[in-house]
Amino acid sequence: MPHPPKLPHRFFRWYCHPRMRDYIEGDLMEVYDRRVKESGKRKADWKFILDVLLLFRPGIIRPRKPYQNLNNYGMYKSYFKIGWRTLLRNKEYAGINIAGLALSITCCIVIFVLVKHHLSFDDFHQNKDRIYRVVTEQHRETVSFTNNVPSPLGAVLRDNHTYGEKVARMFHESNAVISFERNGEKQLIKEPDGFAFAEPAFFEIFNFPLSKGSIETSLTEPNTAILTERLAEKYFGDQNPIGQVITYDNFLPFRITGVLEDLPSNTDIKPEIFVSYVTMKDFNPWLASDEAWGGIMSGMSCYVLFRPDVSSAEVEEAMQPYVKQFRPTSKNVHHYKMQALSDIHFDGKYGGAMEKSDIGILIAIGIFLLLTACVNFVNLATAQALKRSKEVGVRKVLGSFRGQLFWQFIAETAIIATISILVAVLAGYALVPYINDFFSTQIPVNFLADSTLVLFILGLDILITLLAGCYPAFILTGFKPVAALKGKLSFQQLGGFNTRRSLIVTQFAISQVLVIGVIVIMNQMRFAKQADLGFDKSSIVMVKLGGDSLNTMNVLKNEFLRLPGIEKVSLCYQAPSSDDSWNNSIRFGTDPEEVNFLTNMKLADADYISTFDLELLAGRNLTPSDTVREVVVNEAMLQSLGITSYEEALGETVYANGGTMKGQVVGVVRNFHDRSLHEPISAALITTASGMYSNFAIKINGNSVKATMEEIQALWEEQYPDKMFEYSFLDEDIARFYEAEDTLLKGIQFFSFIAIFIGCLGLYGLISFMISQKTKEVGIRKVLGGGVPHIIWLFGQEFVRLILIAFLIAAPIGWWFMSGWLQDFEFKITLDAWTFVVAIGSSLVIAVLTVGYQVLRVAYVNPVRSLKTE
Amino acid sequence: MKDFQLGEFEEIVILTVGILNQSAYSVGIKDEIELRLSRTVSMGALHTALNRLEEKGYLKSHSGESTEERAGRPRRYFEITALGKKAMQHAKDTRDELWSAIPKTLWQANLAGI
Numbered sequence: 001m002p003h004p005p006k007l008p009h010r011f012f013r014w015y016c017h018p019r020m021r022d023y024i025e026g027d028l029m030e031v032y033d034r035r036v037k038e039s040g041k042r043k044a045d046w047k048f049i050l051d052v053l054l055l056f057r058p059g060i061i062r063p064r065k066p067y068q069n070l071n072n073y074g075m076y077k078s079y080f081k082i083g084w085r086t087l088l089r090n091k092e093y094a095g096i097n098i099a100g101l102a103l104s105i106t107c108c109i110v111i112f113v114l115v116k117h118h119l120s121f122d123d124f125h126q127n128k129d130r131i132y133r134v135v136t137e138q139h140r141e142t143v144s145f146t147n148n149v150p151s152p153l154g155a156v157l158r159d160n161h162t163y164g165e166k167v168a169r170m171f172h173e174s175n176a177v178i179s180f181e182r183n184g185e186k187q188l189i190k191e192p193d194g195f196a197f198a199e200p201a202f203f204e205i206f207n208f209p210l211s212k213g214s215i216e217t218s219l220t221e222p223n224t225a226i227l228t229e230r231l232a233e234k235y236f237g238d239q240n241p242i243g244q245v246i247t248y249d250n251f252l253p254f255r256i257t258g259v260l261e262d263l264p265s266n267t268d269i270k271p272e273i274f275v276s277y278v279t280m281k282d283f284n285p286w287l288a289s290d291e292a293w294g295g296i297m298s299g300m301s302c303y304v305l306f307r308p309d310v311s312s313a314e315v316e317e318a319m320q321p322y323v324k325q326f327r328p329t330s331k332n333v334h335h336y337k338m339q340a341l342s343d344i345h346f347d348g349k350y351g352g353a354m355e356k357s358d359i360g361i362l363i364a365i366g367i368f369l370l371l372t373a374c375v376n377f378v379n380l381a382t383a384q385a386l387k388r389s390k391e392v393g394v395r396k397v398l399g400s401f402r403g404q405l406f407w408q409f410i411a412e413t414a415i416i417a418t419i420s421i422l423v424a425v426l427a428g429y430a431l432v433p434y435i436n437d438f439f440s441t442q443i444p445v446n447f448l449a450d451s452t453l454v455l456f457i458l459g460l461d462i463l464i465t466l467l468a469g470c471y472p473a474f475i476l477t478g479f480k481p482v483a484a485l486k487g488k489l490s491f492q493q494l495g496g497f498n499t500r501r502s503l504i505v506t507q508f509a510i511s512q513v514l515v516i517g518v519i520v521i522m523n524q525m526r527f528a529k530q531a532d533l534g535f536d537k538s539s540i541v542m543v544k545l546g547g548d549s550l551n552t553m554n555v556l557k558n559e560f561l562r563l564p565g566i567e568k569v570s571l572c573y574q575a576p577s578s579d580d581s582w583n584n585s586i587r588f589g590t591d592p593e594e595v596n597f598l599t600n601m602k603l604a605d606a607d608y609i610s611t612f613d614l615e616l617l618a619g620r621n622l623t624p625s626d627t628v629r630e631v632v633v634n635e636a637m638l639q640s641l642g643i644t645s646y647e648e649a650l651g652e653t654v655y656a657n658g659g660t661m662k663g664q665v666v667g668v669v670r671n672f673h674d675r676s677l678h679e680p681i682s683a684a685l686i687t688t689a690s691g692m693y694s695n696f697a698i699k700i701n702g703n704s705v706k707a708t709m710e711e712i713q714a715l716w717e718e719q720y721p722d723k724m725f726e727y728s729f730l731d732e733d734i735a736r737f738y739e740a741e742d743t744l745l746k747g748i749q750f751f752s753f754i755a756i757f758i759g760c761l762g763l764y765g766l767i768s769f770m771i772s773q774k775t776k777e778v779g780i781r782k783v784l785g786g787g788v789p790h791i792i793w794l795f796g797q798e799f800v801r802l803i804l805i806a807f808l809i810a811a812p813i814g815w816w817f818m819s820g821w822l823q824d825f826e827f828k829i830t831l832d833a834w835t836f837v838v839a840i841g842s843s844l845v846i847a848v849l850t851v852g853y854q855v856l857r858v859a860y861v862n863p864v865r866s867l868k869t870e
Numbered sequence: 871m872k873d874f875q876l877g878e879f880e881e882i883v884i885l886t887v888g889i890l891n892q893s894a895y896s897v898g899i900k901d902e903i904e905l906r907l908s909r910t911v912s913m914g915a916l917h918t919a920l921n922r923l924e925e926k927g928y929l930k931s932h933s934g935e936s937t938e939e940r941a942g943r944p945r946r947y948f949e950i951t952a953l954g955k956k957a958m959q960h961a962k963d964t965r966d967e968l969w970s971a972i973p974k975t976l977w978q979a980n981l982a983g984i
Contacts, residue, residue, distance in 0.1 A: 026943025
């Protein structure tokens with residue numbers, strides 16, 4: 001029987017997978033045999049060689065060494081499997097670690113998103129490095145800063161100099177009432193962001209493209225306007241907005257000539273309606289003229305796109321002579337400065353939303369949270385280390401290298417870190433709307449579409465894994481296998497106590513400072529909201545007047561008084577306590593000189609005192625009048641004047657507003673707070689002056705407020721059909737004085753929650769560590785007669801001591817910060833001992849809750865078991 | 871529904887295994903394909919396909935008798951598993967479905983074109 005060629009045959013036997021060798025060899029032989037019979041040996045040999053070569057392919061070739069895979073994925077798989085099982089076995093430990101990490105990662109993600117959002121402000125304009133805003137430093141006795149300029153400045157910069165490639169002036173009027181017609185019906189809408197007069201060059205400097213119309217022609221003629229798609233849809237629905245007319249405050253009509261794409265959320269330019277600058281002369285002739293150097297109107301700004309090689313310093317220098325030229329006598333010396341576009345968002349003194357340093361603080365908080373979470377993780381992980389010592393021993397005996405074990409424990413940390421990150425991303429999603437609310441930002445909610453954020457999260461995952469995983473992995477893999485298997489490991493190998501202790505003290509000190517802050521702010525807020533302001537603020541609604549016709553006012557007032565739900569109505573300029581006030585220098589009595597303090601002018605009719613329930617201390621109420629005839633003054637005014645007896649003031653004459661207002665003092669009222677509690681009570685007078693009234697103050701009797709408001713609105717709109725009905729409740733207005741404090745309070749509450757939570761994790765880590773170290777000691781003590789209280793105290797004293805140390809650090813810091821904060825208030829609570837007692841008490845309670853169960857479990861364990869542990 | 875992976879050559883192989891019924895072994899399959907489809911089949915391609923089909927669970931195999939022309943090496947007989955039958959049916963069904971979805975006019979147009 002002929003044989004196939006030897007060499008290819010041996011080659012085949014060498015490479016073929018042993019599992020298939022026999023079968024395929026049989027096939028080869030069978031075919032070879034047949035071929036020999038059919039076409040002779042030579043041809044069969046060649047075909048045999050060809051077959052062998054064609055069989056040399058991946059599915060058939062054997063692995064390099066018998067029964068060994070080409071990679072060690074199996075090992076990695078085992079790492080993850082063991083890691084996962086460890087997590088499931090120690091659910092409590094895993095849960096705490098994941099919760100702690102997830103919390104700090106959530107904060108990190110949120111902080112990252114916030115910082116990125118703020119850094120991206122106005123970065124989408126083509127020539128953003130060359131765009132500047134002109135701002136003004138006003139040098140008087142003190143220097144004040146404004147982001148506005150005199151209106152002619154832009155024209156001068158454009159006409160007399162060549163620095164600017166483009167110069168655009170813009171005047172922003174916020175809180176505008178806009179009217180327009182939809183389906184033949186007149187609609188009124190209040191736009192809080194208002195509208196802006198803008199020169200066409202504004203849109204050549206900034207990148208706000210139009211979706212309809214062309215910017216070259218849209219804003220050149222008088223009474224033309226462009227608005228954003230959002231507003232166009234809000235106003236006109238599906239109709240074509242081009243050619244429609246919108247009217248400002250019922251007197252200034254604009255024809256819409258273009259539609260802007262919606263403004264991005266990351267711009268500081270807020271108005272969504274832009275109207276042609278040439279229309280300004282109908283709005284405010286003074287502001288539109290070239291002579292308006294006398295003052296700076298709030299809202300007037302000027303933007304410049306410099307030519308490429310111009311520096312802001314030379315422009316600032318070139319602008320300086322104009323101050324002398326146009327404001328030769330003014331004591332208010334202007335210095336015009338060029339502010340780069342990238343600084344606009346970050347310069348608080350020019351109205352920027354936040355300071356650069358705030359960004360730094362946010363980043364520092366993020367890093368601090370991340371580090372503490374990692375350190376807590378390390379604490380917990382090393383406390384658990386002894387549980388894994390046997391496993392390490394066995395693995396080492398079976399031939400694991402230290403490096404392999406190291407990566408195994410890193411992989412376990414990676415599992416925990418990744419789970420935490422997933423939790424954190426979900427939490428971040430849920431939190432973004434609240435963050436937007438809290439910081440008044442408009443960060444898009446689908447922030448995972450952002451590739452830098454995804455990269456950041458991946459980077460964070462790796463960083464946390466390495467930070468938190470390295471030390472425990474290092475400790476664990478350093479166990480000597482013999483000692484580990486014999487259970488003779490000592491805790492000396494797990495690192496010292498003192499670093500852990502100082503960490504706990506730091507964490508608790510921070511949380512106690514925050515708790516002190518929360519308590520003080522809450523008390524002060526409660527005080528501010530419940531304090532007796534000297535007048536009645538409940539159930540009073542302030543309704544704006546729709547016009548200045550005296551007749552209509554009085555008609556409406558009488559109609560209001562006929563409503564059953566209304567107790568009292570007063571026509572007035574403002575409520576007793578208000579952000580808006582008119583402060584005037586007066587002359588008193590026979591003194592020809594103006595007094596050296598400002599008097600808050602409360603212009604109101606004779607019903608003011610009874611509506612707000614002000615208390616007359618002497619004299620009588622005003623008699624009804626439309627002009628200034630009599631005045632009622634407050635105690636503070638007499639005090640400022642140095643008059644001690646109320647009666648002495650009665651009958652004296654007060655001259656205000658440069659003498660145009662003159663009235664006799666007929667009464668004295670008890671002091672009332674005329675501003676927030678931040679301010680002292682200033683001198684005030686009440687007098688009738690119908691030309692200045694701007695509000696109805698209406699006292700409603702508490703029952704059917706909603707129905708009464710509807711009736712008020714119906715009557716009002718009958719009298720002022722073209723106007724927008726606006727009202728607010730006085731107590732809410734007053735609460736709004738403290739908005740900043742409320743925001744601060746919420747922020748501190750949030751951070752104290754996080755600080756306490758992380759502090760608890762630290763405590764938990766420490767107690768786990770202590771317990772695993774002292775198990776034997778507890779056993780011996782119990783055998784020798786130590787009772788449960790004794791054991792509890794053994795652990796308790798440690799924590800009481802730590803918290804006391806933390807308190808000793810926190811109390812002075814908290815006291816210092818909070819008394820500084822309270823300095824802002826003229827009327828304030830005193831910092832009492834109770835605040836501090838509550839702070840330390842709550843820390844102790846939290847500590848007991850955190851460690852109590854663990855300690856009790858150890859204290860009650862049978863000494864036989866605890867002594868058997870090693 | 872579970873996705874049945876069946877390549878073109880694999881389909882031919884598994885069909886041939888079906889044709890040969892109980893007596894399907896590598897050389898037999900090779901001969902059968904070459905006979906019916908008049909294409910040459912290399913040993914390597916066939917064995918790879920058989921291995922893959924077995925890995926997927928469409929075929930199972932058992933050792934059979936050895937003969938002299940095989941130099942005493944055993945034959946390895948293949949059988950189609952239940953899963954394999956399902957996969958074949960699935961392949962046929964999807965084909966049929968596509969066929970029936972072709973409009974009749976396609977064929978008429980072609981005829982007209984001739």
